[in-house]
Amino acid sequence: MEKYSLRKADLNRWIDSMIDRCQVFVPSRIEEEIFFSPVDEAPEMDLLGGTAVLPYLPPKDIVFPQSEILFSYSGKGEETKVEVPEGPKRGLVILGIRSCDTQGIFWLDQFFQENFNDFYYSRRRNKVTLVTIACNQPAKNCFCICCQGGPFLGSESQNFDIQLISFQDGYLVECNSTQGKELIDMRPDIFFPPEAGMEEIRFHLEEESQKKFLPAPTSYMSTAIRRITSNGIPPELWTELGERCFDDGGCSFVCPCCSCFGVGYLANDGKGYHYRYWDSCGYAGFTREVSGHNPREEKGERFKRRFFHKLSYQYLKKDGRIGCVGCGRCITACPGEVTMPLVVERIRKAQEAKYFK
């Protein structure tokens, strides 16, 4: 791990240099909504400070788009032509991604690259450099501290390439990969060795930031993990929570960790294409079989399945973390207000009430 300091005034000069070589995604406002958008000029600095800025659409869309064409074809018989669309030609930098979303991409890596190497995911992911900004100030719905999602990532974490820690008029820069180092080496004139006492400032900033999270209802995440793993939750609770699920799929789509997809095709007159799209375990069609039978017909069953995948120990053991990073986007997305914090709280309260054995 290498450490540097960078003046905030120099950030734009660094980004300008990056733009020459890569496509740089930075949080930007489009009609008041914030998106990770490729920029070709200086970005909005207020979105790159210590206060958490979480674009509603997580940056997973950059490595795993909401829909993407797998291949297209035209012609018939021996003259059939199959074409696979090209992947990104230049490197991609996601700058201003927060700790939770970085952890989300780590979780996606487990799914798409661990056992089976997904061609479409990897050709994007392998070109991505993550420049994370640690959060000194959480946003309204944040609960990353309960999910090993943030607000700071450990200096030795392999999940980011570069971590920026914002203080007064500068950043402390932590670099953990050769890809990150390449970005820094582009501008030796603006990166300096960290000043004395910076380690101490970092320690205090992280401590101060952590204090701002407590108390949160999700502080009982470990209780939820234990009870879900041991199947210790009464079915009535899942039925009740399921009644409030609108099976809209929004929670899956804005979740930085959700990786489920379906495959569809469009064909007409001898030409067409196959594409994959985000799917959701909340949908009845997700598990419905061709016969019409659905093993998870009831919404409560689907709801239980979703939270089992998010919180059960078997996934914690397999993938190294739980399937929630605490970004709080599901709180914005869920029309039934059955969000991660509420579910965790209800599981804890169910235990305290009549269900405890």
Add this chain to the structure above:
Amino acid sequence: MIKNISTICSFCNTGCGMFVRLNGEEAVGILPNTRHPVNEGRLCKRGWNRYQNLRSENRLSHPLVRKGSKLEEVGWDEALQISKEKISYILSRYGPQAIGVVGSPWLTNEDNYRVSLFCRQVLKSNNLDGSYRFSGAAALTALNETWSGALGSLASIQSLRESPAILVLGRESLRDFSPVGARMIQAYQQGSKLILADPVCLRAEHFYNTFLPFPEEQLAQILKEKKDVAEQIPRLLAQPGSAIVFIADQIKTASSLLSLLSFMSQDQADPHPIPMMIPLSRSPNFRGAWDMGIRPNNGGLTLLEMLDLSNVIKGLLVFGDDLLTHLPSFSLMEKLKKLDFLLVADRFLTDTVQIAHGAFPIPLLAESTGTLTNCEGRVQKLRPVLNTGGESRPLSYLLSSLTRKLGSSLPAHSDKEMRKEISLVIPQYQNIHSESELDSPQGIVLSTLKHPVIPSIPFETREGPQAPGKYHLFIPNTLYAWSRNQMILESPLLRIEYPEDRMALRMNRQDVRELRIRPGEKIKVCSDHGEAQLAVEIDESLPSRTLVLPMHFSTVIENLAGKRKFDHIANYSYCPDLEVTLKKV
């Protein structure tokens, strides 16, 4: 590079704000707008997956003209010329009242207004109507009567969360329209009383405070009989800010809504506030089409009459609607085939297009400019997200070309000029000419000009208790059902989510066991009028002795029900629920 374009969803009439995400010319994703007052960052599954149907391969791409038994692709000029000749022939031979025109809740306000001008001023016909005549018009008529013909803003979805009490007619009103449902859940969390009236529901979800297992047409009468609930519910709903939420497409009679309102207003201090009314619809511009005058006037015929009086109506011009998909029935197809001339303007190669004499491709709502009016009475502007596909041309082009060819003239209006005219002619739309307000996410809320006056009408008589051995067969109105919506059929994901209704009789598991039959097995259903054999399907959510057969299986229902009942207020006939017996085959 991805472009994000802010616009309005056009699946249903809640009008959620969303960004459509484009990669070049192709829609690749959707993100709800967190700053939009209707949905505040939430969407339903249709909204989240709307990008999928924007890349359809089944678009109607060229004008079509029937030559012999086949539809042939032709150029716009030829199709317009042929259509003009057919229309002129009918006009000169039979007169203007031999032509019927159908507008659509899938067209913008501006386009519906153009259709209305074309019908009344160019064709000089009074026969103008929309497909909502088959059921949704009942609710619109009731609301129109209550607000004396000037239906302004009826409610605010956002303020539903502060409602002290909400009456929900049919649980789908909450489950299927997520921005409305979301506010009701928030209201529940804040201690509001939610009341569910639904006859085909075994038990209500936990957030309902009171459950009334009755259909809306009997609700007023039943409440009157049941003193204990009856006193409580009007009191709850008389509180300021309370609301009645219902799917207007499914309300069978105007009197059911009116009797409910008049029951609520009984014994209340005068003047008492009328609850907010939220008439939901599975079409995007249900209210707007009605407001723009898509309904018969001066003794004109309703759509049902146009179809029934085949000796009177010789030509039917259908703009932006697919009658056969909403009302699949052999008899309707026969009626349409009898016409001398059927012109259809639509976006897809629909069933109605397949039997038309002439068809014109028009842009999707995602390719149009113009405004939609949502269930609250909020007028919102669409932004064209995609370039117009194929040979599609705006409806304004079709109508003005036909007008010119017919030797008549209508001033050619842009959408903006059209809005100005609408604001002068339709009183509650007086504010919609402000373009800067229309461009904001809030849109423009219609003016409320008149105080509601609830007409006093007699309650529907309630049938006596169920005779032993009899089952109650509910025939829910399925006009605009999602499983037959063209936009759903064009989306791989949503097609799986909304599987086609199987022609089956849905019934309670216990009842199936008692009859000693297996699911999928056929059973004979006998009514006073006739009988039918239907496969049985188990529906866990149904109460005992309750059967459900959706309205769109019309041939079977016509066999069982015999004569339809007539709703004199909304001027249409409908199929009432039936008492039936079941016999093993």
